[in-house]
Amino acid sequence: xxxxxxxxxxxxxxxxxxxxxxxxxxxxxxxxxxxxxxxxxxxxxxxxxxxxxxxxxxxxxxxxxxxxxxxxxxxxxxxxxxxxxxxxxxxxxxxxxxxxxxxxxxxxxxxxxxxxxxxxxxxxxxxxxxxxxxxxxxxxxxxxxxxxxxxxxxxxxxxxxxxxxxxxxxxxxxxxxxxxxxxxxxxxxxxxxxxxxxxxxxxxxxxxxxxxxxxxxxxxxxxxxxxxxxxxxxxxxxxxxxxxxxxxxxxxxxxxx
Amino acid sequence: xxxxxxxxxxxxxxxxxxxxxxxxxxxxxxxxxxxxxxxxxxxxxxxxxxxxxxxxxxxxxxxxxxxxxxxxxxxxxxxxxxxxxxxxxxxxxxxxxxxxxxxxxxxxxxxxxxxxxxxxxxxxxxxxxxxxxxxxxxxxxxxxxxxxxxxxxxxxxxxxxxxxxxxxxxxxxxxxxxxxxxxxxxxxxxxxxxxxxxxxxxxxxxxxxxxxxxxxxxxxxxxxxxxxxxxxxxxxxxxxxxxxxxxxxxxxxxxxx
DNA sequence: CCAAAAGTGTTACAAGTACACCCATGT
DNA sequence: ACATGGGTGTACTTGTAACACTTTTGG
Numbered sequence: 001x002x003x004x005x006x007x008x009x010x011x012x013x014x015x016x017x018x019x020x021x022x023x024x025x026x027x028x029x030x031x032x033x034x035x036x037x038x039x040x041x042x043x044x045x046x047x048x049x050x051x052x053x054x055x056x057x058x059x060x061x062x063x064x065x066x067x068x069x070x071x072x073x074x075x076x077x078x079x080x081x082x083x084x085x086x087x088x089x090x091x092x093x094x095x096x097x098x099x100x101x102x103x104x105x106x107x108x109x110x111x112x113x114x115x116x117x118x119x120x121x122x123x124x125x126x127x128x129x130x131x132x133x134x135x136x137x138x139x140x141x142x143x144x145x146x147x148x149x150x151x152x153x154x155x156x157x158x159x160x161x162x163x164x165x166x167x168x169x170x171x172x173x174x175x176x177x178x179x180x181x182x183x184x185x186x187x188x189x190x191x192x193x194x195x196x197x198x199x200x201x202x203x204x205x206x207x208x209x210x211x212x213x214x215x216x217x218x219x220x221x222x223x224x225x226x227x228x229x230x231x232x233x234x235x236x237x238x239x240x241x242x243x244x245x246x247x248x249x250x251x252x253x254x255x256x257x
Numbered sequence: 258x259x260x261x262x263x264x265x266x267x268x269x270x271x272x273x274x275x276x277x278x279x280x281x282x283x284x285x286x287x288x289x290x291x292x293x294x295x296x297x298x299x300x301x302x303x304x305x306x307x308x309x310x311x312x313x314x315x316x317x318x319x320x321x322x323x324x325x326x327x328x329x330x331x332x333x334x335x336x337x338x339x340x341x342x343x344x345x346x347x348x349x350x351x352x353x354x355x356x357x358x359x360x361x362x363x364x365x366x367x368x369x370x371x372x373x374x375x376x377x378x379x380x381x382x383x384x385x386x387x388x389x390x391x392x393x394x395x396x397x398x399x400x401x402x403x404x405x406x407x408x409x410x411x412x413x414x415x416x417x418x419x420x421x422x423x424x425x426x427x428x429x430x431x432x433x434x435x436x437x438x439x440x441x442x443x444x445x446x447x448x449x450x451x452x453x454x455x456x457x458x459x460x461x462x463x464x465x466x467x468x469x470x471x472x473x474x475x476x477x478x479x480x481x482x483x484x485x486x487x488x489x490x491x492x493x494x495x496x497x498x499x500x501x502x503x504x505x506x507x508x509x510x511x512x513x514x
Numbered sequence: 515c516c517a518a519a520a521g522t523g524t525t526a527c528a529a530g531t532a533c534a535c536c537c538a539t540g541t
Numbered sequence: 542a543c544a545t546g547g548g549t550g551t552a553c554t555t556g557t558a559a560c561a562c563t564t565t566t567g568g
Binding site: 019020021022056058059060061062063065083085086088089090117118120122 | 313322340
Binding site: 232 | 544545546547548549
């Protein structure tokens with residue numbers, strides 16, 4: 001059984017390729033049907049779900065580890081990734097689930113095994129195009145699925161707190177870095193962009209003020225095209241003006257002082 | 258020689274008490290003579306300076322490790338501490354300096370020694386009362402001193418970049434969390450508070466607008482007392498209204514949306 | 515008595531908020 | 542034809558920026 005082999009190999013040989021004590025957890029946000037979604041893995045040997053995560057190769061930049069983990073779960077490259085916090089509570093206890101696993105799989109693993117040690121976990125959040133993602137489970141899980149941010153299932157360890165922290169950070173960053181580019185299709189309408197903001201911020205925004213503010217950033221290009229086949233008045237399509245978008249990101253959007 | 262003993266012990270027995278692969282670096286900010294200062298350690302076996310840092314005890318919360326490290330260097334408890342980024346470039350190479358040390362001290366250490374491995378470092382910044390600090394060196398350094406943020410000496414590894422990142426983060430946080438409370442004496446004048454802000458932000462601010470804005474936060478108490486013995490008109494003293502200060506911190510100062 | 519710093523107030527402009535009208539589209 | 546959502550404009554409120562005058566103090 002391939003899964004068994006792979007899990008056993010990770011337990012027994014992981015310490016040769018990964019650095020110990022440090023893991024990575026990714027909160028992958030997507031947007032679909034006007035809802036903010038998070039990509040989760042159903043654990044094999046527990047009823048809870050888990051964040052896509054992994055370990056850091058001995059000579060790998062931590063950012064690259066996160067990127068690698070993300071590519072494996074989504075099939076996407078060039079993902080928008082942002083480190084947001086490192087979780088260092090000794091009682092996060094990655095061990096509980098790991099112990100359950102070796103018990104279920106009846107792998108012969110000493111208590112000193114690297115995976116049974118305490119882990120500090122570096123949290124990254126990612127913004128991805130929901131449609132483009134091909135959710136792919138890993139060897140420690142039975143499936144990989146999107147979950148509405150408002151209806152998250154039971155999650156292992158402190159993963160729920162990690163999601164909450166990621167969302168808080170994303171909300172903060174929203175003021176500095178317009179995120180639509182990463183979460184929407186190439187072409188989108190203003191109402192769609194607004195729904196995205198409303199969903200992330202979990203509050204209603206004024207239609208007209210939102211439009212004015214977005215336009216004022218000067219990073220959007222309004223197309224002559226309109227969204228077809230929808231009920232009511234057909235809205236205009238927009239795309240990000242990548243040149244101006246990246247320039248604005250570099251210069252920063254807001255400073256107050 | 259006590260230093261030798263302690264360093265040797267860390268190399269040889271550190272892996273029994275600390276978790277591997279993870280270190281902590283602290284950027285300790287103080288304010289003195291209208292200048293922003295950073296507390297640095299002069300390394301024993303190199304000409305460069307280093308950030309106060311350390312490792313995480315096996316059962317210790319990472320926040321507590323940072324707190325412990327800070328207490329050891331400053332003699333202060335209850336310090337304002339904020340995790341701001343985790344540095345994970347494999348080429349940060351903590352090893353260079355460690356290797357230099359074992360060469361100088363002629364300690365017999367195998368290449369597999371825990372301290373010669375790659376480290377991921379969690380960055381914390383701290384805001385402390387300059388006057389209250391008693392700078393104390395550790396066993397890897399010959400002295401511990403304040404340095405002006407604008408005149409930093411040569412620093413080991415990526416420590417300079419860590420300081421820069423800490424300062425950037427502090428500037429960002431300034432909009433959300435007024436920091437005067439941690440960096441100034443209990444009683445202070447408005448011009449002193451303004452100097453602090455100007456120093457952190459590295460820009461002049463308008464006297465009158467600054468005062469109005471600060472007062473509008475409603476977290477200061479104006480005393481009847483004035484600063485005595487200074488040239489020119491004596492300025493009023495202020496203290497933080499701790500009750501309102503903490504309430505404001507919890508509620509947040511700014512949200513824009 | 516004067517230079518330098520501190521206290522205070524006013525005005526102009528930009529940004530954010532609230533709200534109203536008309537238009538296009540599918541049912 | 543009409544209900545629903547989309548496009549656009551305008552007044553009001555708040556916040557930020559720029560700026561001037563008076564007061565106090567030590568030298």
